[in-house]
Amino acid sequence: MNVNDHNHYDNGGIFQLLLAFPVLLALIMYIFAAIISSRHAETWPLYRTAFWVLGVLTAASAIVGPLANRAHVDFTAHMLGHLFLGMLAPLLIVLSSPITLFLRTINVISARRLSSLLRSWPLRILTDPIITSILNVGGLWVLYTTDLYMLMQHSIFVHIAVHIHVFFAGYLFTMSIIYFEPTPHKTSFRYRSIVLVIALAVHGILSKYIYAFPPNGVPAEQAEIGGKLMYYGGDAIDLILIIILWYQWFRATRPRITLSKPLDV
């Protein structure tokens, strides 16, 4: 049986508009903040705004529009949507440094409050690479190896909750591996590297598991294409993540000439 064949909720008209609203809001707010911030302090780089727009549109393509509609009847489209929502969009959004922009735009007192919130211990736990990996890849294991995937095709609330989780888990994960924002709880390069490799491995293993054992309600051929897409699509985005991580190591460990030490660093 293919659960994808029958949708239990209407996906057109008002519903689409309702979902498009936060997307528009996100675009307008960022651009507005970038203009204000550029006026008061140094110019906010244009490439960051470009990353934000691309990131938000990539995420949006998994929620509204043709790809999102196709995802209800086709597991491959669903998987492409999830690659966009959970991996590519979070990467682009991390590159656009929205927290930095927000801190720059709001007044000093609010900015201090926010940065003390960022320094708090719950945030330390929530942004630890191991925790974000479990939320991210662990969440995907639950989605594709239990009946959650089937449930998500039947209940609009589960559907939205899964999408929100996939995006934010992907965002936290990306943010915990590469640093583009004020990061009070930095972890070592070695620690992040080990966690990243294991997280990628578990992602790859899940892709092959989906290929071999289709989630309930997904036809075998769709699971095979979807699994391969997850495997190789994941690889492509992970490669960018790995390059950025190593580049940040390369920058951080550059030899410095100091007065106390000769050139032998």
Place this chain on the structure above:
Amino acid sequence: METNHISYASRNLWSGILFGVGLVAFIDEAVFHQLLHWHHFYDKSTTAMGLVSDGLFHAFSWFATVGSLFLFADLRRRNGLWLKRWWGGAFLGAGIFQLYDGTIQHKVMRLHQIRYNVDIRPYDLTWNILAILLIVVGILLIVRTPPDKWEVTHNER
């Protein structure tokens, strides 16, 4: 100009090893999976351990390839590149990974075979003998570039 290659002997070795592992994994993926279609994405006889091993090595190979090149760039900017030792590491890493792939992953964990619907023995032999040759070349290069033969003047980091 002063060269620091003795101080960075082990970084040269590791950069080479990571490059070797990454290169073999890349050739495996590009040539045997994508171009020849000899290897299969998934083989029904794969053990659970095989899936885990494949996942870990696949993820690690990307990390290793990129990392080895950044380490290489780092050695160059520190004027510490020791190419002979680096190649020793590269051969060793390539050989060890190929041998692991050809024996443990293909045979014990039955991840997939080199090729299907053929007599597999000549393929397995070629694969693993080549792996052993790579290891031998690697070890020869490494023992011929001993860091302790020279006076070590700088502490290694």
